[in-house]
Amino acid sequence: MISICRxxxxxxxxxxxxxxxxxxTHAWVEVLLPAxxxxxxxxxxxxxxxxxxxxxxTYLSVAVGRDYGDVAPTSGSYRAGHGGSLAARKEVFxxxxxxxx
Numbered sequence: 001m002i003s004i005c006r007x008x009x010x011x012x013x014x015x016x017x018x019x020x021x022x023x024x025t026h027a028w029v030e031v032l033l034p035a036x037x038x039x040x041x042x043x044x045x046x047x048x049x050x051x052x053x054x055x056x057x058t059y060l061s062v063a064v065g066r067d068y069g070d071v072a073p074t075s076g077s078y079r080a081g082h083g084g085s086l087a088a089r090k091e092v093f094x095x096x097x098x099x100x101x
Contacts, residue, residue, distance in 0.1 A: 001029045001049045002067065005029065005031050010031050010033065012031045012032070013030045013065065013066065014066065014067050015028050015030050015046065015059075016072070017059060017060045017061045017062040019059055019060070020092060026059075027068070028046055028047060028055055029047050029048075030046050030047070030064065031045050031047055032044050033045055060092060
């Protein structure tokens with residue numbers, strides 16, 4: 001989706017984060033679209049090609065970049081003489097909401 005948007009001349013970013021109620025990490029695209037009022041300003045829209053919908057408040061951004069390589073949710077390596085496992089836990093709560101005009 002990022003490539004198609006860029007081919008059409010629409011700036012697009014890869015967003016890595018979480019979608020509440022979905023479990024693990026998730027990713028979607030943020031596309032910069034011209035303002036609906038025809039002015040020179042632009043608006044960013046979170047679009048989720050996986051679920052075929054626009055993002056909403058259940059989409060929690062963790063990192064934004066040009067592509068997956070910029071914002072991979074985990075990276076690195078570990079070597080040991082014994083087996084291991086990777087576990088993750090997340091907790092989400094609203095601490096403050098600020099509205100801008």
